[in-house]
Amino acid sequence: MTAVSATATEGSNTNYINCERGIWSWLTTVDHKRIALMYLFTLTLFFFAGGIAALAVRTELAFPGGQIMSADTYNRWFTAHGVIMIFLFIVPGIPAVMGNFLLPLMIGAYDVAFPKLNLLSLYVYWLGSLMALVSLGIHPVDTGWTFYAPYSIKTGSAVVWMTGAAFVLGFSSILTGLNFIVTIHKLRCPGMTWLRLPVFVWALYATSAIQVLATPVVGMTLMLLIFERAFGVCVFNPTCGGDPVLYEHFFWFYSHPVVYIMVLPAFGVIGEILPVFSRKPLFGYKAVVISSVGIAAVGFVVWAHHMLVSGISDFSAQFFSIATFLVAIPTAVKVFNWVSTMYKGSISFSTPMLYAMSFVFLFMIAGTTGIYLAAVAVDVFYHDTYFVVAHFHYTIQGGAVIGLIAALHYWFPKMFGRMYNDLVSRVAWFLVMLGFNLTFLPQFVLGMQGMPRRYYDYLPQFANLHLASTIGAYINAFGYSLAILNLFWAMAFSKKLAPKNPYDALGLEWRTQSPPIKDNFDVIPTVDDGPYAYGKPVATSH
Amino acid sequence: MSHGEHASVLDDPQGPPHVHHMDPPTAYHAAKFGMWLFLATELLLFGVMFAAFAIFRWKYFEEFHKASKHLNWKLGAANTAVLLTSSYFAAMAVDHAQHGRNKKVLSSLLITIGCAVGFLVIKTIEYSEKYHHGYFPGGENFHEYKTFLPLYFCMTGIHALHVIIGMVLLGWVASLAAKNRFSERYYTPVEVGALYWHLVDLIWIYLFPLLYLVG
Numbered sequence: 172m173t174a175v176s177a178t179a180t181e182g183s184n185t186n187y188i189n190c191e192r193g194i195w196s197w198l199t200t201v202d203h204k205r206i207a208l209m210y211l212f213t214l215t216l217f218f219f220a221g222g223i224a225a226l227a228v229r230t231e232l233a234f235p236g237g238q239i240m241s242a243d244t245y246n247r248w249f250t251a252h253g254v255i256m257i258f259l260f261i262v263p264g265i266p267a268v269m270g271n272f273l274l275p276l277m278i279g280a281y282d283v284a285f286p287k288l289n290l291l292s293l294y295v296y297w298l299g300s301l302m303a304l305v306s307l308g309i310h311p312v313d314t315g316w317t318f319y320a321p322y323s324i325k326t327g328s329a330v331v332w333m334t335g336a337a338f339v340l341g342f343s344s345i346l347t348g349l350n351f352i353v354t355i356h357k358l359r360c361p362g363m364t365w366l367r368l369p370v371f372v373w374a375l376y377a378t379s380a381i382q383v384l385a386t387p388v389v390g391m392t393l394m395l396l397i398f399e400r401a402f403g404v405c406v407f408n409p410t411c412g413g414d415p416v417l418y419e420h421f422f423w424f425y426s427h428p429v430v431y432i433m434v435l436p437a438f439g440v441i442g443e444i445l446p447v448f449s450r451k452p453l454f455g456y457k458a459v460v461i462s463s464v465g466i467a468a469v470g471f472v473v474w475a476h477h478m479l480v481s482g483i484s485d486f487s488a489q490f491f492s493i494a495t496f497l498v499a500i501p502t503a504v505k506v507f508n509w510v511s512t513m514y515k516g517s518i519s520f521s522t523p524m525l526y527a528m529s530f531v532f533l534f535m536i537a538g539t540t541g542i543y544l545a546a547v548a549v550d551v552f553y554h555d556t557y558f559v560v561a562h563f564h565y566t567i568q569g570g571a572v573i574g575l576i577a578a579l580h581y582w583f584p585k586m587f588g589r590m591y592n593d594l595v596s597r598v599a600w601f602l603v604m605l606g607f608n609l610t611f612l613p614q615f616v617l618g619m620q621g622m623p624r625r626y627y628d629y630l631p632q633f634a635n636l637h638l639a640s641t642i643g644a645y646i647n648a649f650g651y652s653l654a655i656l657n658l659f660w661a662m663a664f665s666k667k668l669a670p671k672n673p674y675d676a677l678g679l680e681w682r683t684q685s686p687p688i689k690d691n692f693d694v695i696p697t698v699d700d701g702p703y704a705y706g707k708p709v710a711t712s713h
Numbered sequence: 714m715s716h717g718e719h720a721s722v723l724d725d726p727q728g729p730p731h732v733h734h735m736d737p738p739t740a741y742h743a744a745k746f747g748m749w750l751f752l753a754t755e756l757l758l759f760g761v762m763f764a765a766f767a768i769f770r771w772k773y774f775e776e777f778h779k780a781s782k783h784l785n786w787k788l789g790a791a792n793t794a795v796l797l798t799s800s801y802f803a804a805m806a807v808d809h810a811q812h813g814r815n816k817k818v819l820s821s822l823l824i825t826i827g828c829a830v831g832f833l834v835i836k837t838i839e840y841s842e843k844y845h846h847g848y849f850p851g852g853e854n855f856h857e858y859k860t861f862l863p864l865y866f867c868m869t870g871i872h873a874l875h876v877i878i879g880m881v882l883l884g885w886v887a888s889l890a891a892k893n894r895f896s897e898r899y900y901t902p903v904e905v906g907a908l909y910w911h912l913v914d915l916i917w918i919y920l921f922p923l924l925y926l927v928g
Contacts, residue, residue, distance in 0.1 A: 281734035284743045349750045357743045358735065387754045391761035395867065402850040404863035406765060412859035417768060421761055690733075 186588065186686040201286035202689055206293050207272035208586075210263060211579075213300065215655060217259040222648055224252035229610075229644040231627055232637050245627030246313035247328070253316030254333060258340050259300050261571050262429060265436035266347055266382075267296070269578045270375045272586060274351060276680035276687065277369050279360025279696045284353040292346035299340035306332035315625060317426070320407035320418040324399050331400055334393040341390040344432070348382030351375050360679075362698040366460070369678055369702050370453060373460045374439025377467035381428045381435075385471070389425030392418065416481055423474040431470040433567055435463060437574025438505055441527050444581050445509055447676045448524035449516025452703040455508040462501035469498040479550045488547045495545035502538055506531060521674070522596040526577035529604055533569030537562060540615065555625075558618025561611045568607060576603075576651075579658060584669030588686040591661035599657060602650030609643025678702040727813070727896035741901050748905045752912045755875070759916055762868045765860075766923065773859040780858035781925065783848075784865070785839055789925040792835050793917065799828030800914040803883070803907040810890070810900035818890035818903060822883050825910065829880045836873055865924055872916055879913045882906050 187204045197205055227248045231238050240248065271289065275282050283289050306312060306329040314323045314330065323330050355376050359368070396418070398404045405411035407418040446453045453459065475483055475491040483491075509531050518524070540562040544550050553559060583591055613636040622633050629637065672681040679698070683691055729737040770777045806821035840849070847854040848862055855862055886906040889895070895903060 284735070285747060286734070288747075345754055349747060349754075352750060353743050353747045356746060357739055383750055383754055384757055387757040388761050391758045394871075395761070395765075398863075398867060403855070404850055404867060405856055405860050406863055406867070411856045412769075412773065413863075414768070414772075417765065421765075 185688060186684060187689045188587075188686055190689050199290070201282070201290050203271050203275055203283050203286065203289055204586075204687065204689075204691075206289050207268050207270075209293055210267040210271060210296070213297065214260055214263060214268060215659075217255050217300070218651075218655075221252055221255035221260055222651065224248050224255060226644060226648055228252055229641040232629070233641040234638065235629055235631050235634050237628065240627070242627045243313065246315075246625070247311035249625060250312050250315050251307055254303060254312070254337075256567075257316055257429075258337050259303060261433050261567060261575075262340070262344060263296060263347075264433060264571060265440065265575050265578060266351070266375060266378055266432070267292075268575070269371075269440065269582065270347070270351060270378075270436060273582065273680055274354060274372065274375060275358070276683060276691055277372050277678060278355065278358060278363055279679050279692065279698065280354065280358040281690050281692070281695070283350050284357055285350050288346055288350055292343045292350070295339060295346065296343040299336045299338075299343060302332055302336035302339060305329070306336060317422060318393070318396060319422075320396065320399070320413075320415040321409060323396060324408050331397050334396055338390050338393050338397075341386045341393075344382045345386050348379035348386075351379040352383065355379075360695050360697060366457070367698060367701040369439075370442035370456070370459050370463070371436070371439035373463050374435045374442070377463045378432050378435045381432050381467050381470065385425045385428040385432075388421060389429075392421040392425070395421075416478070416483070419478050419481055420475065423477045424471075427474040427477065428467075428470050430563075430566065431466055433571040434574070435466060437530065437571045437577075438463065440574045440578040440581070441509060441530050442505075443678070444523050444527040444577060445512045446703050446705055447581075447674050448519050448521055448527070449513045450519075450705045451512055451516035452705055453508070454511035454514075455504075456701065456703065458504050459508050462504045465501040466498060469494065469501070473498055476545055476550070479547050480554045492545055492547045492550075496542065499538060499542055499545075502534075506535060506538070522593065522600060523577050523581035525597065525600050526573055526580065529600070530570065530573045530577065533565055533573060533607075537565035537569055540565065553618055555623055556618035557614040557622045557624055560624050561614035561618060564611050564614075568611075573603075576654060582680070583658060583661070584673050585680060585683075585685050585687070587662050587665075588669050588684075589661055589665040590667040590669050590673070591658055591665060595657045596654060599650050599654035602646055602653060604650075606643050606645070606647030606650050610640050610647050611643070613637075613639045613643075677704060725898070727894065727899060729899040729901070737899075744901050744905055745908070748908050752908065755912055755916075759868070759871070762864060762871070763919070763923070766864050766868070769860045769864065773861070776858040777861050780861035780865075781927070784925045785842065786925040788835050788839050789921050792832050793921050795828050795831045795835065796914045796917050799825045799832070800911055802828070803910045806886075806890075807900070807904050807907045810895040810903035811897060813896040815890045815893045815895055818895060819887050822887040822890065822903075826880050826883055826887070829876050832876060833873060836869065868920055868924070872913070872920060875913050875916070879906075879910050882909055 187202055191200075197209065200206065227240070228245070231240050231245055231248075271283070274280075309332060310327065310329040312318075312326075312328045312330055312333045314326060314328070318330065318334060323334075355368070355372060395404070395406050399406060399408055399413075405413045407413045407415050409415055442453055442459055473491055473495045475487055476495045479488050479491070513528075540558070544553055544559060544562060580591070580596060583589075617633055617636050617640075620633065622629055622636075669685045671683070671685050673685075674681075679696060679702070680687075682696065729740060732740050735743060802821045802824040806818050806825065809815075809817040809821060843849050843862075844852065846852075848857070849855065850863070850866055883906050886902045889902060
């Protein structure tokens, strides 16, 4: 890609981090890059909090019988794990951190369309998080992160605080999505046509559409749940004529698309990393774009595959099963394109590349086990077993979280102007891979053998696999801790300064200073090609 | 359209505000697009309750039919007329703003807000009628018609909340008009505020027949 105009001042020391000092300048900033960092620090905190909850759960399950907690306490720990990891960590996830940081850079803009709204979405996220913490402090919720009626109506735990928190957090998500859509439509630099956008931007666009359209539905649903508890209105409570399955329909109408909010940006990250470290153009750019939008669209009509055993009609079950098979197709298209990108490329195994290649492997497992669950006859057996738990951890952790870690390593030099310790990052990657697979591969087997989820105790025949899973969890935790601490240490203390473009990558973000100046560019750049022209110049139609 | 060149608040107190990263036409279109997207989220928010209503009406047709007869359709119709009038004056405010007639923007918006107050007064009358017959949340007859009254209060209550939000929003726009802020070069807040108000009106246009008439 040949960018024609000048970008950031070479060799300048002033950047978005040191241009203004003091905590107030951070808390009231409208700079998308600073907002991204504040999201990053908060998200990291909650990742560790959710991880501690995971270790609590896995420790209890290490051996049969009660170990460290009662059944009731166990319910609260797995609920806390789910709620923290989903609403406070992975849903904001890549869009809040990497999207906020990179989107204006990638499209050649000074900032997002509504910078003050961006800051507001951060404040709203903090408010929602605080409400969740209040709930955990008062009387931790014991319903599971799904808050199914009627138990969520009857239980004495602080459901209103927690669902209120989720409602508020939903607003943060909506505002981010709205901001990104308008930004991508209105602030692309001259020459940046839609088909020259990096696939990460397309991923953010599809994700933002889901955020805007799906989140209000769960917001209203949780509001109705709050009204049920607070005012005795009757919508989901069967004792007065309400319908608890209706709750499930409304809840999953959002909560299925939300998994695409989690994973689509990760797909985008992988699409950015693989070409760079294969020194090859991304294979099938248009197919990747169409599949991103296709996943977002089809993802809206599969929700009841979470309800195949909830008493829905046979016809509904068949419809949602078939639709779920269909949504796997665009994802498979992506996997094909990723592998084809690497094929006959000149591969260099940097840490981001290790994570990206691991992503492809882990997501293959995630996707295919999803197909098992999509088949109604199989799901009747697997629903609410550890098979499901393993499947969604492969998608969310093996997919979205690995995508986030890959992104943080890949764009680290750009964000902080320094390099992290390479050897430590590789050791951490290895521990994460070992730990993650040791935790969750046994869980597929446990599920196939009938181990139910959300149970604090189990029959002795499941003991060995549970013990293996718990050991894996501790290794996983150690690996992530090492990876994250390595990055934070480098942020603060690394002396290895990063050049503008340490990987010789294409893409507008690599043409700015590392770290970028506050306004990203001295002058808005102009582009005349897409960002994937690696290797030999190839005559392409796009 | 707004074509303000090099306008800063100091140079041109009635021109578009200086936005560092967007030129005025882009800022105008971005603001409108942003509001349309937000309206889409509101539609989905209310859509949940409309869907719930449809499903329960199918399930409890008898009770819904009887309950609907208990609603005061005359007050509902009055509210419809009040909101339609308010929307008319909001649209007039936009036209006035586009021609720089700030005083008329202010008076139009004040009438709009006045109509909204009228709407809330009529709603309060309706709600107190319900309260006195025990049809209010917590009342003894609240579940007499299965889920009809719960949904009625959720839908009209959340709608009324949006009426209040709209009043605050338009009140802020009116305060700008009082300071002579708008001109043919800049009227974005009026247009964007009116868009929101029209949605609030539109939702009532669906609520009224569904709850009061179709029954």
